[in-house]
Amino acid sequence: MLWGAMDNAREIAERSREASYRLQRLSIETRNKALAAIADALSERKEEIFAANRLDIESAQKAGLSQVLLKRLRFDQQKLDEALRSISSLISIEDPIGRILARTELDEGLILEKVSTPIGVIAVIFESRPDALVQISSLCIKSGNAVILKGGSEAERTNRALASAIYDAITGVARDFENAVQLVSSREEMGSLLQLDDLIDLVIPRGSNELVRAIKESTRIPVLGHASGICHTYVDRDADIGMAVSICYDAKCQYPAVCNAMETLLVHQEIAQEFLPRMAEKFRSANVELRGDDATREIIPSKPATEEDWRTEYNDLILSIRVVASVDEAIDHINRYGSHHTDAIVTNNEATARKFLDSVDSSSVLWNCSTRFADGYRYGLGAEVGISTNKTHARGPVGLEGLTIYKYRLIGRGHIVSDYIGENAKRFTHRKLI
Amino acid sequence: MLWGAMDNAREIAERSREASYRLQRLSIETRNKALAAIADALSERKEEIFAANRLDIESAQKAGLSQVLLKRLRFDQQKLDEALRSISSLISIEDPIGRILARTELDEGLILEKVSTPIGVIAVIFESRPDALVQISSLCIKSGNAVILKGGSEAERTNRALASAIYDAITGVARDFENAVQLVSSREEMGSLLQLDDLIDLVIPRGSNELVRAIKESTRIPVLGHASGICHTYVDRDADIGMAVSICYDAKCQYPAVCNAMETLLVHQEIAQEFLPRMAEKFRSANVELRGDDATREIIPSKPATEEDWRTEYNDLILSIRVVASVDEAIDHINRYGSHHTDAIVTNNEATARKFLDSVDSSSVLWNCSTRFADGYRYGLGAEVGISTNKTHARGPVGLEGLTIYKYRLIGRGHIVSDYIGENAKRFTHRKLI
Numbered sequence: 001m002l003w004g005a006m007d008n009a010r011e012i013a014e015r016s017r018e019a020s021y022r023l024q025r026l027s028i029e030t031r032n033k034a035l036a037a038i039a040d041a042l043s044e045r046k047e048e049i050f051a052a053n054r055l056d057i058e059s060a061q062k063a064g065l066s067q068v069l070l071k072r073l074r075f076d077q078q079k080l081d082e083a084l085r086s087i088s089s090l091i092s093i094e095d096p097i098g099r100i101l102a103r104t105e106l107d108e109g110l111i112l113e114k115v116s117t118p119i120g121v122i123a124v125i126f127e128s129r130p131d132a133l134v135q136i137s138s139l140c141i142k143s144g145n146a147v148i149l150k151g152g153s154e155a156e157r158t159n160r161a162l163a164s165a166i167y168d169a170i171t172g173v174a175r176d177f178e179n180a181v182q183l184v185s186s187r188e189e190m191g192s193l194l195q196l197d198d199l200i201d202l203v204i205p206r207g208s209n210e211l212v213r214a215i216k217e218s219t220r221i222p223v224l225g226h227a228s229g230i231c232h233t234y235v236d237r238d239a240d241i242g243m244a245v246s247i248c249y250d251a252k253c254q255y256p257a258v259c260n261a262m263e264t265l266l267v268h269q270e271i272a273q274e275f276l277p278r279m280a281e282k283f284r285s286a287n288v289e290l291r292g293d294d295a296t297r298e299i300i301p302s303k304p305a306t307e308e309d310w311r312t313e314y315n316d317l318i319l320s321i322r323v324v325a326s327v328d329e330a331i332d333h334i335n336r337y338g339s340h341h342t343d344a345i346v347t348n349n350e351a352t353a354r355k356f357l358d359s360v361d362s363s364s365v366l367w368n369c370s371t372r373f374a375d376g377y378r379y380g381l382g383a384e385v386g387i388s389t390n391k392t393h394a395r396g397p398v399g400l401e402g403l404t405i406y407k408y409r410l411i412g413r414g415h416i417v418s419d420y421i422g423e424n425a426k427r428f429t430h431r432k433l434i
Numbered sequence: 435m436l437w438g439a440m441d442n443a444r445e446i447a448e449r450s451r452e453a454s455y456r457l458q459r460l461s462i463e464t465r466n467k468a469l470a471a472i473a474d475a476l477s478e479r480k481e482e483i484f485a486a487n488r489l490d491i492e493s494a495q496k497a498g499l500s501q502v503l504l505k506r507l508r509f510d511q512q513k514l515d516e517a518l519r520s521i522s523s524l525i526s527i528e529d530p531i532g533r534i535l536a537r538t539e540l541d542e543g544l545i546l547e548k549v550s551t552p553i554g555v556i557a558v559i560f561e562s563r564p565d566a567l568v569q570i571s572s573l574c575i576k577s578g579n580a581v582i583l584k585g586g587s588e589a590e591r592t593n594r595a596l597a598s599a600i601y602d603a604i605t606g607v608a609r610d611f612e613n614a615v616q617l618v619s620s621r622e623e624m625g626s627l628l629q630l631d632d633l634i635d636l637v638i639p640r641g642s643n644e645l646v647r648a649i650k651e652s653t654r655i656p657v658l659g660h661a662s663g664i665c666h667t668y669v670d671r672d673a674d675i676g677m678a679v680s681i682c683y684d685a686k687c688q689y690p691a692v693c694n695a696m697e698t699l700l701v702h703q704e705i706a707q708e709f710l711p712r713m714a715e716k717f718r719s720a721n722v723e724l725r726g727d728d729a730t731r732e733i734i735p736s737k738p739a740t741e742e743d744w745r746t747e748y749n750d751l752i753l754s755i756r757v758v759a760s761v762d763e764a765i766d767h768i769n770r771y772g773s774h775h776t777d778a779i780v781t782n783n784e785a786t787a788r789k790f791l792d793s794v795d796s797s798s799v800l801w802n803c804s805t806r807f808a809d810g811y812r813y814g815l816g817a818e819v820g821i822s823t824n825k826t827h828a829r830g831p832v833g834l835e836g837l838t839i840y841k842y843r844l845i846g847r848g849h850i851v852s853d854y855i856g857e858n859a860k861r862f863t864h865r866k867l868i
């Protein structure tokens with residue numbers, strides 16, 4: 001299950017592909033049993049895992065990693081508890097596989113079913129956080145997918161300890177889990193794997209924007225993720241100013257380092273004079289650096305915003321501000337400069353709101369609430385695979401459904417197509433049953 | 435709307451992107467009106483279109499194109515009638531856009547909706563058949579997508595005449611349709627367009643396997659299509675032999691040139707002695723060339739099948755045959771050599787059938803019926819965009835739904851995330867409304 005750089009990438013992927021065929025046949029009971037076994041193994045072997053993690057952290061400290069990265073690298077009792085809670089909640093989620101999405105009678109005795117299935121083989125590249133290994137392995141096992149994992153080299157000992165516990169746990173439940181979770185260690189190997197679009201069905205990068213961008217550039221396999229989150233809030237002429245101040249403060253300051261935090265504030269010119277000074281005062285209390293266009297700077301003190309600012313995800317206490325003449329100008333700005341992630345309008349005018357919600361081409365469009373709501377947990381998806389700005393397959397916060405696809409199952413009694421062609425042709429009934 | 439090689443690919447794509455934003459706002463009434471206008475324009479301007487087509491055909495004849503290609507190139511009254519029928523049926527199909535796929539109350543007054551939307555900008559590359567231009571433009575207009583079309587050079591005059599009629603028709607209904615349908619003429623230009631994964635959301639190739647493969651190799655934009663259809667029928671030990679003969683004959687001979695025709699026949703060893711001679715006799719009557727493995731050739735006369743045969747889509751009256759020891763061996767053969775398109779089992783044993791249906795990793799899996807059923811019309815999808823062997827987004831016969839994605843719409847009353855964090859945190863209700 002743990003492979004070094006010497007192993008051939010194609011062999012690894014072929015093992016995953018074979019495993020994926022076995023996984024497709026496993027019942028939800030067996031898959032849930034495997035999840036429970038992982039939870040048990042992690043608890044039983046926690047000292048071994050914590051020890052491996054301490055060695056990783058020592059090396060990282062010697063290498064001079066930043067405090068932020070060291071914090072992400074840590075896998076301690078708290079991280080373990082979180083992992084166990086998330087596995088337990090995953091076990092209770094309804095089986096995403098084998099759901100009948102549609103059933104149609106094509107003709108008497110000829111029944112078509114569209115049924116959800118695993119995707120197959122998923123490659124996951126994650127940075128630093130070893131807890132991501134547990135989370136993504138669990139999600140893949142729940143959804144019947146085989147997974148190839150590549151973690152950061154700074155977490156190698158922790159990742160190996162976690163992967164080894166997972167391997168023992170799941171193969172103890174059923175030999176069919178052999179190769180269901182494979183960990184690769186070298187960057188070169190993952191590079192080779194990303195070329196195998198005949199064997200790997202989906203790539204999920206978990207980490208920095210740079211990582212996501214680099215992966216997207218280097219593979220033809222579909223990539224689920226977002227390279228950046230340049231989110232906007234537009235405060236309309238008809239906004240309630242108190243509500244607008246509260247929403248914008250939350251969107252910027254509640255957790256500025258994440259992808260769904262606001263990066264650009266757009267304000268209608270007719271409300272700017274009244275709204276901006278109150279907003280700026282609130283932002284000052286949180287030490288937010290403001291960068292405004294000319295119209296903004298006539299109303300409140302701020303640094304000048306450049307064209308570059310409209311395209312920047314700060315992930316920090318910095319905000320660009322622009323005054324616009326209309327909702328249309330706000331929509332155009334967002335569609336042009338945004339990253340199609342999450343954008344909000346604050347207004348009491350329903351017609352304006354509807355126009356905004358219909359026209360902004362983003363995975364989440366919000367009315368009178370904070371952009372920070374856009375995530376899988378808050379959306380009630382049960383488990384979050386990631387947030388996607390893709391326009392195919394899965395968009396926005398993605399739950400387990402994003403790890404599934406479907407197949408068509410057609411069951412007849414000897415039906416042949418010739419009977420439906422030419423004179424005296426039989427007719428299809430196409431009766432929708434589900 | 436008609437652009438030459440001089441035009442910059444990025445400009446073309448940007449025009450489509452802008453058009454796509456306008457299309458997203460159009461009502462279904464306006465989109466259906468545009469479809470009706472296209473039908474009218476094609477009827478009114480048919481002589482101009484037929485004349486252009488005659489010139490294309492004359493040139494193609496001079497260039498020595500095969501009869502098959504000449505037939506595909508033809509756009510005459512019959513093709514026009516088919517196009518009009520398909521537009522009229524498309525108008526009657528329910529709007530695929532704006533459908534509420536899910537609605538959840540996250541908390542009091544905070545409502546989340548998942549709503550279907552157009553994908554955005556779709557590039558379509560098709561060969562020979564000018565009727566594909568009409569079909570795909572109509573599908574894109576119905577689903578609110580902007581489309582960039584590249585047809586074969588041998589159909590250039592016909593394509594221009596059709597595109598010009600479509601352009602006049604739709605912009606006559608609403609100026610918002612400007613650039614909704616763009617036709618590019620040069621191969622180089624389409625090559626450049628395929629690099630613009632920031633502006634184009636989906637590529638649909640319509641034509642030969644070689645075309646699909648070439649497109650898949652040359653772009654990072656998601657491609658909807660299948661490069662080959664190596665379909666199998668497995669005749670199980672517990673098959674009704676009369677039914678098996680009838681289904682296999684239909685799957686191979688009813689229309690051998692298409693992707694869902696059977697290319698390989700797998701037979702359980704315990705029924706081979708009885709089944710193969712009857713099957714071979716039936717195939718002889720249709721001049722089907724048989725290529726068998728050793729066990730097959732001990733029972734019926736046939737050429738020897740090579741490893742290459744198992745990987746070959748003949749699209750012709752040729753069939754490879756292999757005797758297998760079990761349903762598991764049949765499943766392994768199909769997952770290994772097939773193209774994950776459409777595969778069937780003939781058996782009266784439900785347990786064996788279920789195993790086959792669950793384990794064969796293909797977009798359509800069939801029990802006791804012919805592989806030829808796998809298409810959008812027979813599946814009752816209303817309109818067929820194509821057949822996909824992808825494992826993400828859309829799989830199998832793809833209807834209008836394959837041209838849609840979704841966005842999340844969250845509507846609050848000033849809700850902020852801070853209220854759901856820390857002590858005295860509000861709780862999410864996550865109440866499923868739809």
